[in-house]
Amino acid sequence: MRGVVSAGMASALERRTLLDCFDLVVGTSAGALNAAGFLGGVVEGCLAAYHGAFTTRRFINPYRLLIARAAIDVAFTLDHVDERLDAARHSRTVTSAIPLHCVAVDVDTACASDLTDLHSEAELRAALLASSRMPWIGGGPVEFRGRRWLDGGLAEPIPHRVAVECGATHVLVLMTRPLGVGRTPPPRLANRIIEGRLRRLNPALVELHRRRSSDYEIVVREIAVATSEPDPRRPAVFGLRLPRGGPEVGQLERRPAVLAAAGQAALEHAEALLDEAGVLTAPAAANAASNS
DSSP: OTHHHHHHHHHHHHHTTOGGGOSOEEEETHHHHHHHHHHTTOHHHHHHHHTTGGGSTTTBOGGGGGGTOOSBOHHHHHHOOOSSSOTTHHHHHHHOSSOEEEEEEETTTTEEEEEOOOOSHHHHHHHHHHHTOOTBTTBSOEEETTEEEEEGGGTOSSTHHHHHHTTOSEEEEEOOSOTTOOOOOOOHHHHHHHHHHHHHHOHHHHHHHHTHHHHHHHHHHHHHHHHHSOOTTSOEEEEEOOOTTOOOOOTTOOOHHHHHHHHHHHHHHHHHHHHHTTOOSOOSOOOOEEEO
C-alpha cells in the first residue's frame, strides 16, 4: 500500500502530460503496478483506488492466512474497473511506444530479472503479478515464461540500476518512504514463516530476504549521493522523496484517510518540485522513470 506515494508522484507527471518525456519506465512490486497505470494513462485513477476500492478486504485480508490463502490479492487490482480505471487500460499499456520493465526475482536463481517485451495483456498481467508476488502473504510463486517468480523487492528494492542497464542517461526515481525512514523487518513470527517458505523454494532466497534492510539502505544512499552530487561521467539520477517527517504508509495499511493524505502529500510535493524547476509542459528531458 506504500505504492500510494509513488502513485501520487506519478500523478503529478500525468497531470502535466509528461509521459512522452520518458523512453522507458521501470517498476518493482507496487511500483510496477503504478508504472503500468502511468503508461495506460490512469495513474490518477490508481491513486484514487488506493484509498478507495483497494482498502476493501477483497484486496487485503490478513485473516485469509488462517485458512492457507494469500492475504493480498493483486489480481483484484488488475481486474478492478471503475469510472477512472477502465478495462482498456491494460491494452494501452501493452501497445504503448514506451516499454514497461517489471523487476522480479527468479526463484531458481535467486537473482533479479527484467521482465519486459510484453506483447499481450496476458503477459502484462503475469509480469505484474510476478513483480508484486510477496512471499507467503501474497501466495506462491508466479509462473511466467516457463519460470517461477517472486517480488522484485527481494533483490532490487528500488530499480534505478535496471533503468541504467537499459541505457537510460537520466533517471527519475519515485521513492515511497520519507527522508530518514528505513525498512522495518516483519514481525518475528511472520519473518520465521516467510523464511521457512523461501527455504523450501530455494535456500538462497533466505539470504536475499535477510539482506533486504541493509541492501535498501545502500541503494538509498547511492541515490541520495547521485541526487546531491551529480557526476557528469555517470547517468544522472534524481531521487524524488517526501521530506523528513512526511507521512509513512505501512505495507498493509487500509485506512482510507491515511492513504488519501499520503497520496495527496506526494502529489503536492512532486508538483512543488516541478513548479520550482519551471516544468509546465512536456520538455524533452528525463528518459527513464523508476518506481520503488
